[in-house]
Amino acid sequence: MRPINRGRMQAMVRSALSLMFSSTRRILAMKKRSLGNLIRILGPGFVSGAADNDPAGIATYTQVGAQFGYGQLWTAPFALPLLIAIQEACARIGAVTGKGLAALIKEHYGPIVLYASVAIIVVTNTINIGADIGAMAEAIRLLVPIPFIVLVLGTAFVTLSLEIFSSYRTYAKYLKGLSAVAFVYLLTAFIVKEPWLRILKATFVPHIELSFAFLLIILANIGTTIAPYLFFWETSQEVEEDKAAGRIGITGKVTISRDAIDNMRLDNAIGMFASQLITWSIIVVSATVLNQHGVTNLNTAADAAKALEPLVHSFPYAGFLAKLLFAIGIVSAGLLVVPVLAGSAGYALAESLGWDEGLDLKFTRAHGFYGVITASTLVGVAINFVGIDPIKLLVYTSVLNGVAAVPLIFLIIRISGNEAIMGDYVSRKLSIGFTWLAFMAMSGAAIAALFTFLRGG
Known part of the structure; x- marks a missing residue:
């Protein structure tokens, strides 16, 4: 060798x-x-997914887990492809046409359909704004004994200031960061001792109870997931993306590449998956921590905050820390979604009336657009003084969203499937199938809830 x-x-x-x-x-x-x-790449789709877990969503999913345990876990994976399909259609409509939903409805379906659609979004969004601002105030009151009215006015002022005086690009960066707070529920789900086999079965095997309470909360559950304000918001934000990228010509024609459409779809899919993962986590945590310990109805923000106590149980002042985490989550979600709610109402009305609109414009150039945002926020503030508990109001607004979404989904199906409007980017079979399934699921939930109510169930 x-x-x-x-x-x-x-x-x-x-x-x-x-x-x-x-x-x-x-x-x-x-x-x-x-x-x-x-x-x-992460942009309007990711922000829309984050905004989907607003205070109304957090309260509704917490109530779902508290009231019915793991019985409605299957709604999270069931709703995911429907949510992706609806929001992808909205995003594609905005990106391809360079126009918002209201502008397209005005152009192709006439004034009656237009004003009915705009009325739906303005009314539901205004009520939703009121519920979310009230929930933010209640969450802060868990930590500091400040009068409710002061907190309501303060949170409204902060959200209005951010949307009116910050540029969209700057604000969107903060929106992405705020969205991460909701993942504390996912962390809690893996800290608590869970019956994982039971949870796995409940996640993929549907459970139905033919009672008004069960069907109503399903309607609220799906209604706060597939929410009307997200339809208008994501469509309009894709138009903002077109403007920023210089894709809209002088004549208004949009020149967009397949790569841009692929990026939009990836952004949308990631945002909606994250949204439903958090939804699933909130229901799991609430079922384990609340339902299994006899808490089946949320009467106050403090009741909802108990769901996070296991995350900090080994620390001193665990109750206070749980309230702190809950408050951070609710306030962050509120700061994220109230401008989205007000903004989507602003886009819808401004497009209908031909006003200058867009978060890329200064206040001096878009008085009407920002006026709608301000008015809807202030009316929402007033709703907090009618005597309805903010936590219950959040669940009621989720039910309202579920009913209001049905006719709007039908219009989205018609627009996204119209070759004269969408050209080469018209909806294909898979998109059409899932958007129609979303329409039928939400229609069925609304009809079933009404039917069981009339029967006295």
Whole structure:
């Protein structure tokens, strides 16, 4: 056997190490670029998914878990493809046409359909704003004994200031960051001792009870997930993306690439998946922590905050920390969604009346648009003084959203499937199938809840 040449061996080792390290650096650089690209892609779809878990959503999902345990866990995976399909259709409509939903309804379906649609979104959004602002105030009151009216006015002022005086690009960055707060529910789900086999079965095997209470909360559950304000918001925000990217020509024609559409779909899918993962987590945590310990009805914000106590049970002042986490989650969600609610109402009415609109415009150039935002927020504030508990009002608004979404989904199906409007980007069979399924599911839930109510069930 020939002796090993130590110098040659060292050279080979050095070469191998050099190759390994250079390859590792290239891989890490590629991953870094890929992650950076992914973060840049995340936009209206991700923000819409985050806004889907607003205070109304958090309260409704918490009530679902508290009242029916794991019985409605299956609604999260069931709603996911429907939510993705509806929001993808809305996003595609905005990106391809460069117009918001209200503008397209006005152009193709006449004034009666237009004003009925705008009335739906303005009324439901205004009530939703009121419920969310009230919930934010109640959440803050868990921590500091400030009068309710002061907190309501303060939160309304902050949200209005952010939307009117911040640019869309700047504000969107904060919206993305705020969306991460809701993941405390996912963390709690894996800290609590869970009956995972039972949860797995409940997640994928539907459970139905033919009672008014069960069907009404299903309607609220799906209604706060597939919510009308998200339809108008994401469509209009894709138009904002077109403007920012210079895709809209002088004549108003949009020039968009397949890559841009693919990025939009990825953004949308990630946002909606994250939304439903949080939904599932909230129901799991509420079922385990509240329902299993006899708390089946939420009367106050403090009742809802108990769901997070296991996350901090080993710390001193666990009750206070749970309230703090709950308050941060509700306030963050409110700051995220109240401008979305007001903004989508603003887009709808401004497009209908031909006003200048857009969060990229200054207040001096879009008085009407920002006037709608301000008015809807102030009316929402007034709703907090009619004597309805903010937590219960959140659930009621979710039911209202579920009913209001039905005719709007029908219009979205018609617009996204119209080749004269959408050209090469008209809806295909898969999109059409899931959007019609969403329409039928929400119609069925509303009819079933009404039927059982009339029967006295």
